[in-house]
Amino acid sequence: MNITNLDPLRVIVHEVVRASQIAERPPVLSDDLVVLDGKSKALVGRRLVDTVASGSHCVDVTVDDGSAGSPFDRATAMLDADDDGFVANSKYLAKLLSTVQTAGAIKSGSAMFIEGTCFADGRDCRFLAIIKADSDQALLKRVSGEIITLTYVNDMVLGDSQRLIKIAFFIEESGPDSESAGGRLPEDFSVKVFDHLMQSSGNGDAAAYFYGSFLKCKLSNNAARQSKQFFEVVHSFIDKMPVSQADRVAYKGDLISYFCQNRETIEPRTFAREVLPEAHQVAFVKRCRDEGIGQAFSKELDMIKGKLRRQSLKFSSNVTLYAPSDVFRDAVKIIGTSEDGWTELKIRGSIEPMP
Amino acid sequence: MNEAELRSAYEARLPALDALGRWVTHTIIETLEGQLGSQNAVTKFLQIPPKPRVKETDSFLEKALVRKRRSDPLSEITDQVGVRFVVLLLEDIDRIGKIVEAGPWLAQKDRDFQQERLDKADYFAYQSDHFVIRTRSELTLEGIVIPSALPCEIQIRTILQHAYAEMAHSSSYKPPVRLPEEDQKHINRSLAKGSALIETTDDVFGEIKKRLRDYNESITALLVRSSEIYRTITGESANPSTALGELIAEAYRGMLKDVTPDNLNSWAAARPGLKNSLLKKRASSVFYRDSVVILLGLLVTENETAVPKCWPADSDYLEDLYSMLGISTNGIF
Numbered sequence A: 001m002n003i004t005n006l007d008p009l010r011v012i013v014h015e016v017v018r019a020s021q022i023a024e025r026p027p028v029l030s031d032d033l034v035v036l037d038g039k040s041k042a043l044v045g046r047r048l049v050d051t052v053a054s055g056s057h058c059v060d061v062t063v064d065d066g067s068a069g070s071p072f073d074r075a076t077a078m079l080d081a082d083d084d085g086f087v088a089n090s091k092y093l094a095k096l097l098s099t100v101q102t103a104g105a106i107k108s109g110s111a112m113f114i115e116g117t118c119f120a121d122g123r124d125c126r127f128l129a130i131i132k133a134d135s136d137q138a139l140l141k142r143v144s145g146e147i148i149t150l151t152y153v154n155d156m157v158l159g160d161s162q163r164l165i166k167i168a169f170f171i172e173e174s175g176p177d178s179e180s181a182g183g184r185l186p187e188d189f190s191v192k193v194f195d196h197l198m199q200s201s202g203n204g205d206a207a208a209y210f211y212g213s214f215l216k217c218k219l220s221n222n223a224a225r226q227s228k229q230f231f232e233v234v235h236s237f238i239d240k241m242p243v244s245q246a247d248r249v250a251y252k253g254d255l256i257s258y259f260c261q262n263r264e265t266i267e268p269r270t271f272a273r274e275v276l277p278e279a280h281q282v283a284f285v286k287r288c289r290d291e292g293i294g295q296a297f298s299k300e301l302d303m304i305k306g307k308l309r310r311q312s313l314k315f316s317s318n319v320t321l322y323a324p325s326d327v328f329r330d331a332v333k334i335i336g337t338s339e340d341g342w343t344e345l346k347i348r349g350s351i352e353p354m355p
Numbered sequence B: 001m002n003e004a005e006l007r008s009a010y011e012a013r014l015p016a017l018d019a020l021g022r023w024v025t026h027t028i029i030e031t032l033e034g035q036l037g038s039q040n041a042v043t044k045f046l047q048i049p050p051k052p053r054v055k056e057t058d059s060f061l062e063k064a065l066v067r068k069r070r071s072d073p074l075s076e077i078t079d080q081v082g083v084r085f086v087v088l089l090l091e092d093i094d095r096i097g098k099i100v101e102a103g104p105w106l107a108q109k110d111r112d113f114q115q116e117r118l119d120k121a122d123y124f125a126y127q128s129d130h131f132v133i134r135t136r137s138e139l140t141l142e143g144i145v146i147p148s149a150l151p152c153e154i155q156i157r158t159i160l161q162h163a164y165a166e167m168a169h170s171s172s173y174k175p176p177v178r179l180p181e182e183d184q185k186h187i188n189r190s191l192a193k194g195s196a197l198i199e200t201t202d203d204v205f206g207e208i209k210k211r212l213r214d215y216n217e218s219i220t221a222l223l224v225r226s227s228e229i230y231r232t233i234t235g236e237s238a239n240p241s242t243a244l245g246e247l248i249a250e251a252y253r254g255m256l257k258d259v260t261p262d263n264l265n266s267w268a269a270a271r272p273g274l275k276n277s278l279l280k281k282r283a284s285s286v287f288y289r290d291s292v293v294i295l296l297g298l299l300v301t302e303n304e305t306a307v308p309k310c311w312p313a314d315s316d317y318l319e320d321l322y323s324m325l326g327i328s329t330n331g332i333f
Helices: A038-052 A071-077 A083-100 A204-214 A223-240 A245-260 A268-275 A278-290 A302-309 A325-331 B003-012 B014-036 B039-045 B057-067 B090-101 B113-119 B159-173 B181-234 B243-251 B261-269 B274-282 B292-302 B315-325
Strands: A003-016 A059-063 A109-120 A123-134 A136-144 A147-156 A165-172 A189-195 A217-219 A310-314 A320-324 A332-337 A343-347 B081-087 B106-111 B129-134 B139-141 B144-146 B151-158
Touching (some): A003 B274, A003 B315, A038 A123, A038 A189, A083 A109, A223 A245, A223 A302, A245 A325, A245 A332, A278 B292, A310 A325, A320 A325, B003 B057, B014 B039, B014 B139, B014 B151, B081 B090, B151 B159, B181 B292
Parallel strands (some): B081 B151
Antiparallel strands (some): A003 A109, B106 B129, B129 B151
8 A cells, every 4th residue: 555645633642551560550641632843743754654654564454353442443433533532542542552561572662643644545544543652762962062962861752663663554445434323344444553573483472462452453364365466476576587597496496485484474675685686676676566565464375385385397398396395495406407408407315216 | 483482472471370370269269168158168178279370481382382383372272370179079070160161251171081981981091170261351360461361271180080190190191211111001001000990989989978968868858857747746846957956867877767758757647645745845845845856756666675775865855755655764774
């Protein structure tokens, strides 16, 4: 989804803590909207774009519980609420976030609720963003005449490090049904979540607390289809790369091992950087954009299991060589092709007796 | 006319020849300055400062009486005063040639090396354009009376042709000592090879210049189209040639060669949100008042991971543009 012209309109910030700390020091929940000056607005806008727009690591999620009073219901109601309703719902959600912060190395921080407008895929839309911003430490530089002082700050938020930000982004794709008195429907919204924990491998459970326990969402139903589409785009891109057949086989092997690695999400720019030669990275990212693959997606292998299981090498003489993907990479080496039409291979291991 | 009479007639016209040479040189340089825009540009254009030279009396007499007898040497010998213009490229020769032909005198082309190349297609030797100009009527320059039809020879050549001419002049045209015939043949052969090489190199230089000019023209066309699109979108006019524009054109040479003005139109047409963004941002940032943001915007969307690597200014501006275009800066800055 292409998101531009992001304009924050109403903002409120509350404190969030670990669940275990709620009793000993209840988090501060604010009653007042925050007024952002121009530069602060621009910074918030940039952080949102960096984490949810094209080229970002955010993923689509599907609302699992959209019933009355659910986090989805509370969040989307904020779009049409008056200021009192906006404040009340944000406080409810901030408190809920503190309550679910139970597992792992979760830090205290701030929950920022931002309502605004944006241009999404060519249409004016409203959005509601919830940012869980962990506090960072920094030094504040002040210049006074010839003197420069540095003051320690332990509560800085929205710095450059994405490690310290989680975002839920509700983009309203169609307006409320005027005849319906109840809450909003999940199908009216596109919901995106960014959590750096989803990029790293083996942290699925840690990441799940934000989109799962807190927001009652699950990874997108589209994940399997998106994974398959990406796999096919990469395949066809490699087929057209001006490299030798042997290199193509190697890149396709890299693609399979990339998918098989223990990672939660896949993002085209990162994939290009980690797998493809530098000269082809720009063209690959452009190809993904043209195919509508802008941001990251949750990896879901259901539809490509067969393709990942084994790698093959087909020759013009109708000979085909198969090997399990994890074996192929290290056990098959293409030495070269001779002018008389033979290809020289090296295969690890000795020939076993025929059954 | 005997030698003594010819000598005194020639010496009598020396001041007029000297004044004519300076006037012709000055007139050509002045016109060049008008065309190129400054004295500095003329100095760069002319590889060697042109200095008119009056033929020495003995040299004139030798040419008139010994080398080839002429019935009216004062009129027939055309290089009594001459000036040479040495330029970088073959096309520069044409520029000066046109100025000479349009000057306030009667001009005749005596040697046309382009024509000579065709006439003697398998012959490589001295190449230069020679013009002979003559005053249309009597005139007074710096208090000196210049008679009607007084000739002045103008040579125009490239710096490579000049190098050849200097070499050939000292080795074959007027050798200090005569070489044995066999040696002279070798020298002549080498000179022909040199001339052929120089002709080839002059053509190569022309090709280089053409490529540079084509590139500059295509960049200029992109900047102009950016400015037109910017004006259409924002309703505000923008100068197509700015320092930032030059900086960006320089930094992204490689990427720009694949961009056409029509690409810019399609890019802008596909972004209906651009108008609001630009109108909002241009009020507070000089960066968004420069129409090169249109061209840069296209470069960013086509090469999102590569643009930051060559960005020639403060990266805050570029990061903000990414944000405006809805492209994450994550991992690429």
